[in-house]
Amino acid sequence: GAGVSQTPSNKVTEKGKYVELRCDPISGHTALYWYRQSLGQGPEFLIYFQGTGAADDSGLPNDRFFAVRPEGSVSTLKIQRTERGDSAVYLCASSFVGVAGNTGELFFGEGSRLTVL
């Protein structure tokens, strides 16, 4: 597809369960980002990939959160032992990095809404 694709669009799980959220970025975008958005707040940075490697994972709240991008394209955000406080919309974005560096705007997916009961 032409845009950033995120699946699932909605996920309801029980406290303590494991969840995976998938992001398929725009083809050719080497930079990929995960953000979390709670109601009434702006997107909160979680992690940034440049290619296959995590260039900045300073936003991951704790070791229950992990993300991978093994082939430099699709990324998966993994949350272990989910807690009710993890409930939020998880946003994925990608951007183009050119010879001038990372000056590009972010292209966002429509998000995965996670509800932890």
Place this chain on the structure above:
Amino acid sequence: AQSVAQPEDQVNVAEGNPLTVKCTYSVSGNPYLFWYVQYPNRGLQFLLKYITGDNLVKGSYGFEAEFNKSQTSFHLKKPSALVSDSALYFCAVRDPNTNAGKSTFGDGTTLTVKP
């Protein structure tokens, strides 16, 4: 550390009037600045950005923003508001010297344009 402040949770304007949505930022060096818009049940969409050069940048849907380094501001403006401009607007900053990838977002301003 980089940060963004959007001092107004809500901005209300009448259709046809000019609108301004305020944003101030804090970074250690020269910033990259962005505005995004979020319509109900839709993903965030890019409006415009300042990277370097002319302080006045023009973007989608007739929006523009002015980079003011001395006031560390990047206010979003439009000369004549439309009802369809009603949405949630986010300002974001990126410091290319320290956080080449990470964009920090403000908490958003809800713009309501009344007919």
